[in-house]
Amino acid sequence: MTRVKICGLTNEDDLETAVDAGADALGVICDVSVDTPREVSVERARDLVAAAPPFVTTVLVTMPTGLERAIELVERVEPDAIQLHGDVPPDDLAFLRGKIDSTLLLAVDADDAARAESYDDVVDGLLVDTPADDGGGGTGRTHDWDRTRAATADLESPVILAGGLTPDNVADAVRTVDPFAVDVASGVEAAGGVKDPDAVRSFVDRARNARPTAEP
Numbered sequence: 001m002t003r004v005k006i007c008g009l010t011n012e013d014d015l016e017t018a019v020d021a022g023a024d025a026l027g028v029i030c031d032v033s034v035d036t037p038r039e040v041s042v043e044r045a046r047d048l049v050a051a052a053p054p055f056v057t058t059v060l061v062t063m064p065t066g067l068e069r070a071i072e073l074v075e076r077v078e079p080d081a082i083q084l085h086g087d088v089p090p091d092d093l094a095f096l097r098g099k100i101d102s103t104l105l106l107a108v109d110a111d112d113a114a115r116a117e118s119y120d121d122v123v124d125g126l127l128v129d130t131p132a133d134d135g136g137g138g139t140g141r142t143h144d145w146d147r148t149r150a151a152t153a154d155l156e157s158p159v160i161l162a163g164g165l166t167p168d169n170v171a172d173a174v175r176t177v178d179p180f181a182v183d184v185a186s187g188v189e190a191a192g193g194v195k196d197p198d199a200v201r202s203f204v205d206r207a208r209n210a211r212p213t214a215e216p
Helices: 012-021 042-051 067-077 090-099 110-119 145-152 170-177 197-209
Strands: 003-006 025-030 057-062 081-084 103-109 125-129 159-161 181-184 189-191
Touching (some): 003 012, 003 197, 012 025, 012 042, 012 197, 025 042, 025 067, 057 067, 067 081, 103 110, 110 125, 125 145, 145 159, 145 170, 170 181, 170 197
Parallel strands (some): 003 025, 003 181, 057 081, 103 125, 125 159, 159 181
């Protein structure tokens, strides 16, 4: 069964909505170099992570200026996982992984998904997202799911599919890519940084009930 991450949470009401809908993971965006209505302060990120119930994974989504900053953010926010965006060399990721207790996830551009292989043994999971000119994700645009599946089929790391997912297309995405998890932010929003409860519930339900085309 495909797991679901609801990302870009900015308040406790939306966090509760995601939990009640059955989300497996909750994403909080902090310390990024792109303009997004979903970014919160370090203090707010810590409070939201602390508000999550047991057995739901909290994910700090960030674009830190360096490894020391990434370590500092993990220590202050205390997420279950940290998701990095940006160009981070494999050696730096391996170093970071040895310094933090959190699970390490890395976002890779769908246009260069084959490059994910070079990170396969130094991270705990790889998120494939539609690239933006500023280096971030959250574009609200889909990418070529068939190509993504082919590029990631041999990876050992769990693959998280992102990029333009909505309640209307997530089942098709799951059937095509067969990812470990799907990730959504703007696709379930009523406005920038504010979730639509009906859309959140519909997204989780449709992602969970979709079956890859390879299955009988």
